[in-house]
Amino acid sequence: MNAISISNLEKVYPGEGEAYALKGIDLEVEEGDFFGLLGPNGAGKSTAIGIICSLVNKTAGKVLVFGQDIDATPVAVKASIGMVPQEFNFSVFEKVKHIVVNQAGYYGLERGLAYEHAEYYLKKLGLWEKRNVQARLLSGGMKRRLMIARALVHEPRLLILDEPTAGVDIELRRSMWDFLREINANGTTIILTTHYLEEAESLCRNLAIIDNGRIVQHTSMKDLIAQLDSETFVLDLARPIGILPEAPGCVLRKVDSQTLEVDVPKEQAINEIFTCLSDKGIEVLSMRNKTNRLEELFLDLVKTNNPKPSTTKAAHAH
Amino acid sequence: MRTRQTFVAFKTILFKELMRFTRIWVQTILPPAITMVLYFIIFGNLIGPRIGEMGGFNYMEYIVPGLIMMSIITSSYANVVSSFYSSKFQRSVEEVLVAPVPHYVILLGFTLGGVARGLIVGTLVTLVSLFFTDLHIHNFFITVAVVILTAVVFALGGFINAIFAKSFDDISIVPTFVLTPLTYLGGVFYSINLLPEFWQKVSLINPILYMVNAFRYGILGVSDINVGIAFVIIGLFVGILFGVGIYLLHRGVGLRT
Numbered sequence: 001m002n003a004i005s006i007s008n009l010e011k012v013y014p015g016e017g018e019a020y021a022l023k024g025i026d027l028e029v030e031e032g033d034f035f036g037l038l039g040p041n042g043a044g045k046s047t048a049i050g051i052i053c054s055l056v057n058k059t060a061g062k063v064l065v066f067g068q069d070i071d072a073t074p075v076a077v078k079a080s081i082g083m084v085p086q087e088f089n090f091s092v093f094e095k096v097k098h099i100v101v102n103q104a105g106y107y108g109l110e111r112g113l114a115y116e117h118a119e120y121y122l123k124k125l126g127l128w129e130k131r132n133v134q135a136r137l138l139s140g141g142m143k144r145r146l147m148i149a150r151a152l153v154h155e156p157r158l159l160i161l162d163e164p165t166a167g168v169d170i171e172l173r174r175s176m177w178d179f180l181r182e183i184n185a186n187g188t189t190i191i192l193t194t195h196y197l198e199e200a201e202s203l204c205r206n207l208a209i210i211d212n213g214r215i216v217q218h219t220s221m222k223d224l225i226a227q228l229d230s231e232t233f234v235l236d237l238a239r240p241i242g243i244l245p246e247a248p249g250c251v252l253r254k255v256d257s258q259t260l261e262v263d264v265p266k267e268q269a270i271n272e273i274f275t276c277l278s279d280k281g282i283e284v285l286s287m288r289n290k291t292n293r294l295e296e297l298f299l300d301l302v303k304t305n306n307p308k309p310s311t312t313k314a315a316h317a318h
Numbered sequence: 319m320r321t322r323q324t325f326v327a328f329k330t331i332l333f334k335e336l337m338r339f340t341r342i343w344v345q346t347i348l349p350p351a352i353t354m355v356l357y358f359i360i361f362g363n364l365i366g367p368r369i370g371e372m373g374g375f376n377y378m379e380y381i382v383p384g385l386i387m388m389s390i391i392t393s394s395y396a397n398v399v400s401s402f403y404s405s406k407f408q409r410s411v412e413e414v415l416v417a418p419v420p421h422y423v424i425l426l427g428f429t430l431g432g433v434a435r436g437l438i439v440g441t442l443v444t445l446v447s448l449f450f451t452d453l454h455i456h457n458f459f460i461t462v463a464v465v466i467l468t469a470v471v472f473a474l475g476g477f478i479n480a481i482f483a484k485s486f487d488d489i490s491i492v493p494t495f496v497l498t499p500l501t502y503l504g505g506v507f508y509s510i511n512l513l514p515e516f517w518q519k520v521s522l523i524n525p526i527l528y529m530v531n532a533f534r535y536g537i538l539g540v541s542d543i544n545v546g547i548a549f550v551i552i553g554l555f556v557g558i559l560f561g562v563g564i565y566l567l568h569r570g571v572g573l574r575t
């Protein structure tokens with residue numbers, strides 16, 4: 001069964017402009033999957049998550065969670081989801097343990113059981129020592145983990161995390177990743193939004209890339225990486241060149257008169273290019289790898305979908 | 319099967335509400351008690367004897383029911399409006415919105431939280447009033463019923479106010495410009511029989527008049543208006559405000575974009 005089936009989901013936020021935040025997206029997430037929803041700021045990730053979790057009203061489309069329609073059976077749907085939102089949304093004056101225990105109560109867990117679960121997850125997330133502290137006194141990383149404990153306290157079948165590692169330091173991020181892998185291995189379906197590719201690469205089996213309210217790629221991580229059939233290098237030349245030389249088996253581009261870029265297919269040896277260039281009397285001073293390959297592909301996909309480079313507004317939104 | 323879970327969710331909301339205002343009792347319970355002591359001293363003890371009788375009772379006895387009612391109205395309204403608005407403001411309201419909690423349970427939980435504060439404050443003010451006057455209850459059932467229904471009306475009102483509120487200013491506008499004037503003009507301090515006939519008629523459109531008078535009837539056995547009608551009107555308010563609250567939650571007004 002699919003944990004999530006979304007068809008033709010649209011969202012228009014009211015207000016002047018009537019801008020579409022989601023322009024009819026389709027999305028399928030299998031039960032048990034670790035699924036990544038990737039996209040730049042303002043792409044519509046939080047909007048999609050908000051609709052699944054009943055925090056945002058959709059404009060059009062259909063959303064099924066474990067086969068149940070969110071409009072027809074909202075209560076059953078809500079019971080099966082645990083959500084970690086992008087922004088902190090707990091009462092800052094409440095104690096850590098009460099935040100988690102009360103959440104369990106909203107999901108119908110009796111007080112005794114609620115305390116048991118709260119203890120288990122607070123310990124798991126390293127917050128047990130802080131259980132009697134007001135939430136406002138926690139560090140950013142702890143607040144994030146508090147929201148994860150709160151989302152898990154009723155042991156949902158589906159855990160949705162909206163940019164859970166934003167603003168979390170590297171060490172903590174890694175331990176969070178390990179924890180999420182463990183939860184997923186125990187059978188919980190996980191959907192995670194992020195704009196860090198590295199995060200998706202390290203965690204997700206399947207993913208969708210969303211940009212400007214559209215899904216531009218919906219595939220497995222393996223297939224996405226397979227698309228990276230070549231690597232790009234930047235070559236700094238000793239002397240300016242006139243015309244672009246040809247090199248068999250790879251694509252050369254002139255960045256400026258003294259810099260070349262070359263896409264080298266995976267199976268091709270790099271020294272062939274050097275041989276070819278030195279045959280033509282071109283001397284290479286230095287060579288470097290051009291940025292992260294995945295990052296590149298990601299930006300490519302997003303650029304194709306978004307001809308004008310106007311991401312300023314989105315950048316301000318967060 | 320879900321009934322049990324729904325009830326647990328209700329208990330959780332209500333318990334959390336009770337914890338909230340008892341934790342900050344210096345802000346929530348104490349102030350109305352102090353204000354009422356001042357009213358008792360100034361209007362009852364100092365000015366009262368010069369006013370003489372009203373409705374066949376001395377002035378202190380006459381205003382005590384009105385003042386108790388006033389503290390209940392203010393407290394139940396204030397509790398829900400500030401609690402629900404701040405949970406919107408801090409977005410912790412999302413904790414209940416993502417959970418399988420039916421809307422009527424959210425509304426009931428917050429409302430009864432406000433009712434509880436109204437009743438606690440009302441009881442405290444009643445106890446304080448015993449230092450100033452003797453209180454004989456004419457009809458216990460009517461007294462308690464009016465108190466609870468009135469607290470429900472204003473707790474619901476506070477909830478609706480919080481739903482529409484977009485800033486902390488918005489949660490004090492209604493109490494300042496609507497509730498306080500209506501309460502003062504609702505026969506807390508005087509019998510409307512003192513008013514010219516025209517203003518007596520105008521007073522009859524003030525719902526608080528019915529609550530104060532029904533309550534005064536419960537305690538003293540005197541009222542400016544028919545107690546049966548008062549119950550019908552209060553009951554209507556409960557029904558209408560509850561319906562409006564549910565409707566607003568379903569629409570997600572002020573809660574879901």
Ligand SMILES: Nc1ncnc2c1ncn2[C@@H]1O[C@H](COP(=O)(O)OP(=O)(O)O)[C@@H](O)[C@H]1O
Pocket residue numbers: 013014015020021039040041042043044045046047048314317318575
């Ligand atoms: N409450 C809102 N009102 C109006 N526009 C919004 C609101 N929330 C998000 N948007 C807009 O919708 C688009 C998608 O936002 P969002 O879903 O938050 O993106 P992401 O989570 O991918 O960064 C953005 O253009 C954003 O400005």
Ligand SMILES: [Mg+2]
Pocket residue numbers: 042045046047086162163
């Ligand atoms: Mg977002």
